[in-house]
Amino acid sequence: MENIQITSDGKLNHLLSIEGLSKKIIEDIFLKADSFLDSNNNNVKKVDLLNGKTIFNLFFENSTRTRTTFEIAAKKLSADVINLNVDTSSQSKGESILDTINNLIAMHADMFVIRHGQSGAPYFIAKNIDSRIKVINAGDGNHAHPTQGLLDAYTIRHFKKEFHNLKIAIIGDIKHSRVARSDINALNLLGVPEIRVVGPNTLIPSGIEDLGVIPYSNMNDGIKDVDVIMMLRLQKERMDNALIPSQEEYFKAYGLTKERMLLANKNAIVMHPGPMNRGVEIESAVADSKQAVILSQVSFGIAIRMAVMAILLED
Amino acid sequence: MENIQITSDGKLNHLLSIEGLSKKIIEDIFLKADSFLDSNNNNVKKVDLLNGKTIFNLFFENSTRTRTTFEIAAKKLSADVINLNVDTSSQSKGESILDTINNLIAMHADMFVIRHGQSGAPYFIAKNIDSRIKVINAGDGNHAHPTQGLLDAYTIRHFKKEFHNLKIAIIGDIKHSRVARSDINALNLLGVPEIRVVGPNTLIPSGIEDLGVIPYSNMNDGIKDVDVIMMLRLQKERMDNALIPSQEEYFKAYGLTKERMLLANKNAIVMHPGPMNRGVEIESAVADSKQAVILSQVSFGIAIRMAVMAILLED
Amino acid sequence: MENIQITSDGKLNHLLSIEGLSKKIIEDIFLKADSFLDSNNNNVKKVDLLNGKTIFNLFFENSTRTRTTFEIAAKKLSADVINLNVDTSSQSKGESILDTINNLIAMHADMFVIRHGQSGAPYFIAKNIDSRIKVINAGDGNHAHPTQGLLDAYTIRHFKKEFHNLKIAIIGDIKHSRVARSDINALNLLGVPEIRVVGPNTLIPSGIEDLGVIPYSNMNDGIKDVDVIMMLRLQKERMDNALIPSQEEYFKAYGLTKERMLLANKNAIVMHPGPMNRGVEIESAVADSKQAVILSQVSFGIAIRMAVMAILLED
Numbered sequence: 001m002e003n004i005q006i007t008s009d010g011k012l013n014h015l016l017s018i019e020g021l022s023k024k025i026i027e028d029i030f031l032k033a034d035s036f037l038d039s040n041n042n043n044v045k046k047v048d049l050l051n052g053k054t055i056f057n058l059f060f061e062n063s064t065r066t067r068t069t070f071e072i073a074a075k076k077l078s079a080d081v082i083n084l085n086v087d088t089s090s091q092s093k094g095e096s097i098l099d100t101i102n103n104l105i106a107m108h109a110d111m112f113v114i115r116h117g118q119s120g121a122p123y124f125i126a127k128n129i130d131s132r133i134k135v136i137n138a139g140d141g142n143h144a145h146p147t148q149g150l151l152d153a154y155t156i157r158h159f160k161k162e163f164h165n166l167k168i169a170i171i172g173d174i175k176h177s178r179v180a181r182s183d184i185n186a187l188n189l190l191g192v193p194e195i196r197v198v199g200p201n202t203l204i205p206s207g208i209e210d211l212g213v214i215p216y217s218n219m220n221d222g223i224k225d226v227d228v229i230m231m232l233r234l235q236k237e238r239m240d241n242a243l244i245p246s247q248e249e250y251f252k253a254y255g256l257t258k259e260r261m262l263l264a265n266k267n268a269i270v271m272h273p274g275p276m277n278r279g280v281e282i283e284s285a286v287a288d289s290k291q292a293v294i295l296s297q298v299s300f301g302i303a304i305r306m307a308v309m310a311i312l313l314e315d
Numbered sequence: 316m317e318n319i320q321i322t323s324d325g326k327l328n329h330l331l332s333i334e335g336l337s338k339k340i341i342e343d344i345f346l347k348a349d350s351f352l353d354s355n356n357n358n359v360k361k362v363d364l365l366n367g368k369t370i371f372n373l374f375f376e377n378s379t380r381t382r383t384t385f386e387i388a389a390k391k392l393s394a395d396v397i398n399l400n401v402d403t404s405s406q407s408k409g410e411s412i413l414d415t416i417n418n419l420i421a422m423h424a425d426m427f428v429i430r431h432g433q434s435g436a437p438y439f440i441a442k443n444i445d446s447r448i449k450v451i452n453a454g455d456g457n458h459a460h461p462t463q464g465l466l467d468a469y470t471i472r473h474f475k476k477e478f479h480n481l482k483i484a485i486i487g488d489i490k491h492s493r494v495a496r497s498d499i500n501a502l503n504l505l506g507v508p509e510i511r512v513v514g515p516n517t518l519i520p521s522g523i524e525d526l527g528v529i530p531y532s533n534m535n536d537g538i539k540d541v542d543v544i545m546m547l548r549l550q551k552e553r554m555d556n557a558l559i560p561s562q563e564e565y566f567k568a569y570g571l572t573k574e575r576m577l578l579a580n581k582n583a584i585v586m587h588p589g590p591m592n593r594g595v596e597i598e599s600a601v602a603d604s605k606q607a608v609i610l611s612q613v614s615f616g617i618a619i620r621m622a623v624m625a626i627l628l629e630d
Numbered sequence: 631m632e633n634i635q636i637t638s639d640g641k642l643n644h645l646l647s648i649e650g651l652s653k654k655i656i657e658d659i660f661l662k663a664d665s666f667l668d669s670n671n672n673n674v675k676k677v678d679l680l681n682g683k684t685i686f687n688l689f690f691e692n693s694t695r696t697r698t699t700f701e702i703a704a705k706k707l708s709a710d711v712i713n714l715n716v717d718t719s720s721q722s723k724g725e726s727i728l729d730t731i732n733n734l735i736a737m738h739a740d741m742f743v744i745r746h747g748q749s750g751a752p753y754f755i756a757k758n759i760d761s762r763i764k765v766i767n768a769g770d771g772n773h774a775h776p777t778q779g780l781l782d783a784y785t786i787r788h789f790k791k792e793f794h795n796l797k798i799a800i801i802g803d804i805k806h807s808r809v810a811r812s813d814i815n816a817l818n819l820l821g822v823p824e825i826r827v828v829g830p831n832t833l834i835p836s837g838i839e840d841l842g843v844i845p846y847s848n849m850n851d852g853i854k855d856v857d858v859i860m861m862l863r864l865q866k867e868r869m870d871n872a873l874i875p876s877q878e879e880y881f882k883a884y885g886l887t888k889e890r891m892l893l894a895n896k897n898a899i900v901m902h903p904g905p906m907n908r909g910v911e912i913e914s915a916v917a918d919s920k921q922a923v924i925l926s927q928v929s930f931g932i933a934i935r936m937a938v939m940a941i942l943l944e945d
Contacts, residue, residue: 275418299421390684
């Protein structure tokens with residue numbers, strides 16, 4: 001695929017995946033996000049940057065939670081937001097996806113935040129529309145979830161300051177996870193020397209080493225001495241598909257417990273993209289512990305999404 | 316239950332029920348509501364008070380009508396509003412209610428307006444979250460609907476000026492009505508000397524006298540000489556449950572008719588929380604008469620909700 | 631029906647149908663729309679005109695696309711917008727339509743944008759409410775879709791400059807189309823000398839000549855030498871009703887193809903209200919050609935809706 005997300009002079013043009021971004025672009029996004037946070041790094045203030053711009057949340061796959069994060073980010077920037085769940089809309093009248101998009105552009109849309117069940121849909125859209133309109137991928141199939149990758153890396157930067165000295169384990173269903181893919185790409189770009197992926201063999205794609213990560217099928221080995229533990233959400237349908245034996249056995253083998261936490265670096269942080277399945281991939285005692293930075297991820301996620309929107313739309 | 320809705324220095328901290336409020340707090344809410352109304356007490360102007368604040372309408376039980384009143388109140392205060400119907404959202408992914416709430420707080424929510432089918436849910440939430448976040452109960456089970464209680468009292472204050480000389484009858488399904496409960500609490504606090512509850516014995520809880528009200532099972536006796544008639548909406552499911560015989564017989568026994576209106580004080584006002592069942596609990600000739608102040612209740616409801624939001628969130 | 635959409639001093643009071651408007655009123659709307667477009671006639675800027683006003687999109691019939699155009703127009707004017715799909719709301723609690731409307735007015739609504747499956751519903755509402763509240767008909771049954779009529783005429787004005795020298799063909803299901811009805815009325819008012827309606831006899835109402843149009847059942851004759859081709863969307867249910875034989879035969883007889891375009895004036899423009907059925911009423915090669923101004927219609931539609939809203943609500 002052509003790299004349409006960078007302009008010829010190296011600027012961010014769309015955000016479709018972490019792949020194809022430069023370290024410089026990611027660092028610029030981080031600096032912009034910093035500017036939206038208060039001195040405690042806790043709150044974001046409403047700013048006037050995108051007043052007059054119209055941002056469409058175009059969700060072909062329902063996700064109230066993710067849509068809400070983008071809606072809040074846009075409103076904090078004073079943009080107007082239109083939420084559209086497309087399966088209930090003109091799509092059902094047999095209109096093609098590009099006709100729908102071009103109609104919305106004619107309604108003076110400035111940006112689309114797109115979630116789609118099919119990998120590559122946001123790329124397809126970005127490639128085929130007027131170049132003044134910007135696209136953010138909010139999750140496409142098993143492919144990418146780049147704002148999640150960015151906010152995860154930003155959270156790690158906040159708590160660990162540096163990337164060059166970290167051991168990081170990503171744990172769970174690596175195979176079907178767009179979050180894992182985006183995390184791995186971001187952490188590689190930022191210079192993390194050791195990235196491990198941990199899970200049952202059925203949930204780790206063969207050839208994953210090519211991405212510069214080390215696979216582990218044993219959880220205890222996988223989290224030994226790591227500085228960052230990134231849990232993934234276990235989709236219930238994996239059990240239906242018999243890719244894992246049962247919820248109980250999965251928890252026994254890969255659940256993150258207080259006991260297992262002792263194997264990691266004692267200052268290790270625990271992350272999760274949410275929503276958590278307590279008792280399935282993570283024990284409540286861990287989820288609610290001081291080491292868990294799960295709510296910080298959510299909070300930083302607003303600042304990161306504001307940063308991407310502002311960089312793409314500011315004149 | 317601990318009274319978490321008042322701070323140690325006597326200020327409003329959440330609005331969960333009328334019980335536990337002081338007369339002073341209610342009067343302050345009324346004064347604030349006054350300030351949003353124009354000189355005719357008809358219109359509210361948009362103000363800038365909550366610009367930059369984010370208010371979540373978190374409805375675990377669907378009510379477009381009530382949600383809209385809070386949405387309008389928030390927008391008139393220049394807040395950003397996010398509407399979430401939770402049954403269709405992350406709740407369905409098995410996330411616990413507190414995980415959902417804490418995630419939304421991490422997204423920089425300042426206030427939750429919560430409707431929930433279970434009594435006590437808003438209290439549970441308010442008790443378990445960061446104390447900087449404010450909660451308004453928009454109706455929980457059979458328990459309370461405090462903004463309705465406040466707006467009803469505010470409407471009475473507008474039309475009757477004083478509370479200390481009033482006879483008020485609340486008519487209908489007292490047993491299952493959170494509106495009745497909140498009305499009774501508010502009117503007691505404000506010093507109404509005579510509050511009657513009127514309805515079939517099956518729909519009046521035993522021991523209701525403990526709340527300082529007088530039960531009547533005969534409608535004509537119940538409305539004799541009253542100054543204010545507060546009708547309740549009859550839920551269709553009460554008939555299914557055989558708590559009342561039939562719609563026709565209910566109307567015969569407890570419907571508010573022009574004829575029955577002659578029994579009340581000739582300046583009596585008629586109230587209803589809406590939506591009305593014309594011909595079930597109230598005759599159209601009464602609903603559309605000069606004595607009916609039902610639309611004033613709706614209009615004042617916006618000012619009251621603005622007042623509560625402003626008091627809770629203003630710095 | 632009484633003409634309630636014009637005040638006694640000739641000003642626009644509601645927009646319910648094109649019938650009953652004067653040429654002057656339409657031209658004023660066009661001038662107002664001009665003022666919202668930039669010098670390229672491409673973009674509309676956000677303005678502060680309706681700050682503090684609350685506009686309800688009240689859709690008794692679902693149409694995300696149309697609702698979105700009104701939502702964007704209102705937001706570009708800085709109004710607050712409340713979207714209500716009424717079938718899922720209080721209507722289901724057995725509240726009458728006027729009770730619903732009067733409740734929303736009491737919530738300080740300034741304007742209703744109404745779509746309803748029954749012809750005349752917006753008129754009924756406008757006639758029965760407080761005269762300070764304004765109504766825009768966003769499509770009612772087979773009756774009217776006046777903003778579509780206005781935006782279509784505005785698009786023709788943009789591309790053709792004058793109306794007095796035009797031949798225009800409207801093609802498709804004339805009988806069931808509120809768009810056709812509004813287009814015919816607008817074009818007649820603006821002085822178009824020759825309006826043709828083209829379609830199978832089953833889809834052209836008898837007596838259509840009374841509207842000042844010429845019916846054609848032969849497509850090639852109908853588009854010969856015309857300057858403007860206005861396609862209508864073919865509703866699938868017309869086939870179910872056996873009003874047309876099959877999709878293929880319809881396309882053969884009335885589909886707009888590159889080949890047929892040669893019969894029209896060589897500068898003819900092609901219009902469609904959307905969403906298009908490519909391959910049913912229009913060939914993709916035509917829909918995507920330079921002569922197609924379909925997306926301009928959408929873009930001008932925002933400016934036209936802004937103009938109508940501003941004229942109705944500006945003090």
